[in-house]
Amino acid sequence: xxxxxxxxxxxxxxxxxxxxxxxxxxxxxxxxxxxLSEYSMVEIARxxxxxxxxxxxxxxxxxFMEVQKMGRFIIRICKTITCAMKGKNQVLYAxxxxxxxxxxxxxPDGRFSLLQTNCLGLCxxxxxxxxxxxxxxxxxxxxxxxxxxxxxxx
Amino acid sequence: MAxxxxxxxxxxxxxxxxxxEQVLGNILKRSPxxxxxxxISSELKGRGGAGFPTGLKWKVxxxxxxxxxxxxxxxxxxxxxxxxxxxxLEKVPYKVLTAMVACGHVIGAKExxxxxxxxxxxxxxxxxxxxxxxxxYCKEINLDFKIKIFMGSGAYICGEETALFESMEGKRGEPxxxxxxxxxxGYMGCPTVINNVETLAHTFTIFKYGARKFYDLGxxxxxxxxxxxxxxxxxxxxxxxxxxxxxxxxxxxxxxxxDTKAVxxxxxxxxxxxxxxxxxxxxGYQGKLTGISLPTGGSMMLFNSSRSMYNVLxxxxxxxxxxxxxxxxxxxxxxxxxxxxxxxxxxxxxPASYLDKLLRLTETMQITAKCGLGQSVANSFSSIVENFRxxxxx
Numbered sequence: 001x002x003x004x005x006x007x008x009x010x011x012x013x014x015x016x017x018x019x020x021x022x023x024x025x026x027x028x029x030x031x032x033x034x035x036l037s038e039y040s041m042v043e044i045a046r047x048x049x050x051x052x053x054x055x056x057x058x059x060x061x062x063x064f065m066e067v068q069k070m071g072r073f074i075i076r077i078c079k080t081i082t083c084a085m086k087g088k089n090q091v092l093y094a095x096x097x098x099x100x101x102x103x104x105x106x107x108p109d110g111r112f113s114l115l116q117t118n119c120l121g122l123c124x125x126x127x128x129x130x131x132x133x134x135x136x137x138x139x140x141x142x143x144x145x146x147x148x149x150x151x152x153x154x
Numbered sequence: 155m156a157x158x159x160x161x162x163x164x165x166x167x168x169x170x171x172x173x174x175e176q177v178l179g180n181i182l183k184r185s186p187x188x189x190x191x192x193x194i195s196s197e198l199k200g201r202g203g204a205g206f207p208t209g210l211k212w213k214v215x216x217x218x219x220x221x222x223x224x225x226x227x228x229x230x231x232x233x234x235x236x237x238x239x240x241x242x243l244e245k246v247p248y249k250v251l252t253a254m255v256a257c258g259h260v261i262g263a264k265e266x267x268x269x270x271x272x273x274x275x276x277x278x279x280x281x282x283x284x285x286x287x288x289x290x291y292c293k294e295i296n297l298d299f300k301i302k303i304f305m306g307s308g309a310y311i312c313g314e315e316t317a318l319f320e321s322m323e324g325k326r327g328e329p330x331x332x333x334x335x336x337x338x339x340g341y342m343g344c345p346t347v348i349n350n351v352e353t354l355a356h357t358f359t360i361f362k363y364g365a366r367k368f369y370d371l372g373x374x375x376x377x378x379x380x381x382x383x384x385x386x387x388x389x390x391x392x393x394x395x396x397x398x399x400x401x402x403x404x405x406x407x408x409x410x411x412x413d414t415k416a417v418x419x420x421x422x423x424x425x426x427x428x429x430x431x432x433x434x435x436x437x438g439y440q441g442k443l444t445g446i447s448l449p450t451g452g453s454m455m456l457f458n459s460s461r462s463m464y465n466v467l468x469x470x471x472x473x474x475x476x477x478x479x480x481x482x483x484x485x486x487x488x489x490x491x492x493x494x495x496x497x498x499x500x501x502x503x504x505p506a507s508y509l510d511k512l513l514r515l516t517e518t519m520q521i522t523a524k525c526g527l528g529q530s531v532a533n534s535f536s537s538i539v540e541n542f543r544x545x546x547x548x
Contacts, residue, residue, distance in 0.1 A: 020342075022324030027305055061326040061479070064272040064308035080234045081422070081469045082385045082455060118310060118473055120273050121237040123385035123455070124392050133275040 004040050005047075007032060012047045022048065026059055034074060034113075035066040063117065071106045071113040073151050076130045079116040082123035087140070091127050092116075094141035098148055112151070161404050162397040164371060164379040166359045167242060167249070167352070174248040175291060177362045178255055182297070186216050186260040193357065196365035197377040202228060202313070202350030203420060203451030204526075205439045208357065211347055214337040215261040218345040225257045225266035226341060226348040230318060232271060232310035233421035234473060235453030238381040238393050239351035243270075243277050246355065247284045251301060253354035255288065256361060257347050258299045266299065267341070269318050271306040278303060310477035314525050315340075315348045317479065328481040329525035352381055352452070373399030376438030380452060386418075387411050387458040402427055402435040405454065413458040416541070421453035422470040423530035426463070428541040463542035464500060470534050471496065478527060485528025488519040492535060499547060506547045509539055 011028040015021035029040050036059050045052035059065045077092055099112050106113040122128035125137035193209030200206045231239040254266040285301050292299050304322050306312050312321045316330035319341045340346020360368050368378045376398035385391045388409045406414045416428045425448055427435050436447045471493040480486045495512045498504040516532035523529045
């Protein structure tokens with residue numbers, strides 16, 4: 001058994017193999033792998049005994065389930081109105097400049113992926129972003145450079 | 155004219171009360187009928203935005219016969235400019251959980267879920283600790299009720315109750331046709347009460363202090379208090395608990411920066427109110443006597459005169475285009491065409507009269523879209539285009 005097969009089996013043992021368990025199982029794979037590869041989706045389908053197309057169709061509905069290879073740290077910067085008004089672009093440019101990638105890209109070393117996302121529910125502390133599950137608020141270009149530098153050593 | 159009403163602050167929701175065990179104990183001693191009556195007489199309406207009477211919802215679900223029923227707390231707070239539910243779950247989660255157990259007692263459910271949006275994953279571990287306290291309590295008193303967290307994965311539409319059920323059932327979060335309503339046919343086809351986080355937190359207040367206390371706040375048709383998420387061009391962004399029924403003018407006096415041009419009430423799916431209408435607009439549920447009354451899930455975004463309303467609308471439409479589930483054509487194609495359309499007018503590729511065509515498109519969407527997302531695009535679109543038409547063109 002490959003490590004991913006093993007992980008999927010463990011998740012299925014934990015959550016069950018009913019259709020209601022599909023999201024938790026996919027989330028479990030994303031938690032570890034950062035994305036759902038074709039291989040993992042086919043394996044999830046096999047483990048749960050449902051068509052792989054159903055797994056793919058469900059996965060692609062949710063913006064936190066990537067089906068492209070992602071970096072270890074996924075930066076999701078909020079682009080909705082309040083963050084946009086409070087200087088999101090300057091923060092975004094600072095990140096792009098630092099990591100030399102555009103939105104939707106991953107650094108060649110596989111460490112960072114940069115994405116924009118819709119309202120994070122932190123409008124009173126805009127602009128805001130997530131790095132994996134961690135929240136960062138009241139961002140400025142200076143502040144975001146410090147945060148990213150810290151992640152560069154992780 | 156709306157009745158002029160000074161802002162009245164309140165402090166119920168975030169008041170730290172260390173007596174949930176006692177409150178819950180008292181609730182469980184009372185009969186379901188008694189609790190339903192208390193809720194109905196408080197006139198609490200759903201605080202997620204739609205404003206359905208909470209007591210009635212519990213009543214309908216309690217009257218249905220079914221082996222399995224569910225209580226679901228909707229914590230898929232995704233409306234732009236809304237962040238109160240996160241704060242409730244962070245600061246007073248035990249109020250929400252008390253309410254869920256109470257609801258289980260009333261309708262006869264043995265299982266409850268908190269559908270927590272993926273963006274709030276960081277709340278999960280603390281929340282699980284509080285849940286285990288409740289499970290321990292329920293075990294001690296031999297009450298068969300379990301609460302689980304179901305994590306979302308980044309989809310605004312899953313805040314729509316039937317889309318949320320679909321998502322929990324492991325499917326794409328596509329809204330169902332209504333009726334049947336969740337109280338009859340909800341999660342797994344079973345009778346389900348689904349309430350917003352804030353709604354549940356209010357029931358804690360009502361059960362602890364009595365319906366009268368809640369009813370005496372606010373105005374007719376809009377009883378009680380409401381949390382407002384204040385953001386945008388304001389010197390004091392944050393979460394405020396205010397009595398319902400206030401005039402928008404008073405709100406802007408309190409929270410504006412002196413140069414407020416417009417306020418978006420109810421997030422991207424709500425209405426934009428321009429300065430000239432502040433005095434005539436009240437915040438609350440629709441009533442016959444209140445003039446223009448705007449319901450809201452609590453999102454209040456202020457814009458000052460430095461903001462281009464075109465950029466605001468462009469941002470909303472991009473949001474809707476991305477978050478439309480794609481299931482029904484009016485919404486899927488409509489959101490795309492509205493965005494393409496306003497860009498074309500702005501660039502001068504289409505005449506200004508094209509805006510009227512787009513307004514008619516939003517009317518069509520309002521009638522034909524399957525769920526609230528597609529239906530409510532018309533709210534912000536028409537209120538922005540009609541009030542700031544010149545900014546759309548030049």
